[in-house]
Amino acid sequence: MKNFKVGFLFLAAVISGSALAQDLSGTWQQIDDKTGSQKAIIEIRKESNGTFVGKVVKVTPRPGYTPRDTCVNCPLPYKNKPILGLDVLTGLKHVEGTNNFDKGRIVDPLTGKVYDTKVRLNANGKRLTLRGYMGVSALGRSQTWIRQD
Numbered sequence: 001m002k003n004f005k006v007g008f009l010f011l012a013a014v015i016s017g018s019a020l021a022q023d024l025s026g027t028w029q030q031i032d033d034k035t036g037s038q039k040a041i042i043e044i045r046k047e048s049n050g051t052f053v054g055k056v057v058k059v060t061p062r063p064g065y066t067p068r069d070t071c072v073n074c075p076l077p078y079k080n081k082p083i084l085g086l087d088v089l090t091g092l093k094h095v096e097g098t099n100n101f102d103k104g105r106i107v108d109p110l111t112g113k114v115y116d117t118k119v120r121l122n123a124n125g126k127r128l129t130l131r132g133y134m135g136v137s138a139l140g141r142s143q144t145w146i147r148q149d
Helices: 002-021
Strands: 026-031 038-046 052-059 087-094 100-107 114-121 127-133 141-147
Touching: 038 087, 052 100, 087 114
Parallel strands: none
Antiparallel strands: 026 038, 026 141, 038 052, 052 087, 087 100, 100 114, 114 127, 127 141
8 A cells, every 4th residue: 555655646746746847837937058147037937829928027236238228239129129029039849758948039138139948848847958040950059047036
């Protein structure tokens, strides 16, 4: 009977952990892949169509960096929009049976470039690795984001 209880608790933990890991919704600290410093706080929400969207809710001050107020070099519909409140991550879809998400797009408000993106959420749902790329994933860059809530 004791083995049954332990097995049941383990199974419940695995099931609840994997269900949590499939939801990106929440607040995330974006970490710069070049400097390791904090860049911004991104709030990710799930849309009614099942995709995930992330908007900038706070720009983190960094030494030697003056934050911009608007997305000057960005293509439409981002052009000249305030960075604070901007949906920088769009269209991200969960890959069934995994902790992966793909088919997303992310805009870099500093350069104005738009990248294809995919995400891998770690097993406990506390960190994600976001890969931004143009064309082929191998030619991209990765960032780590840390769950804040």
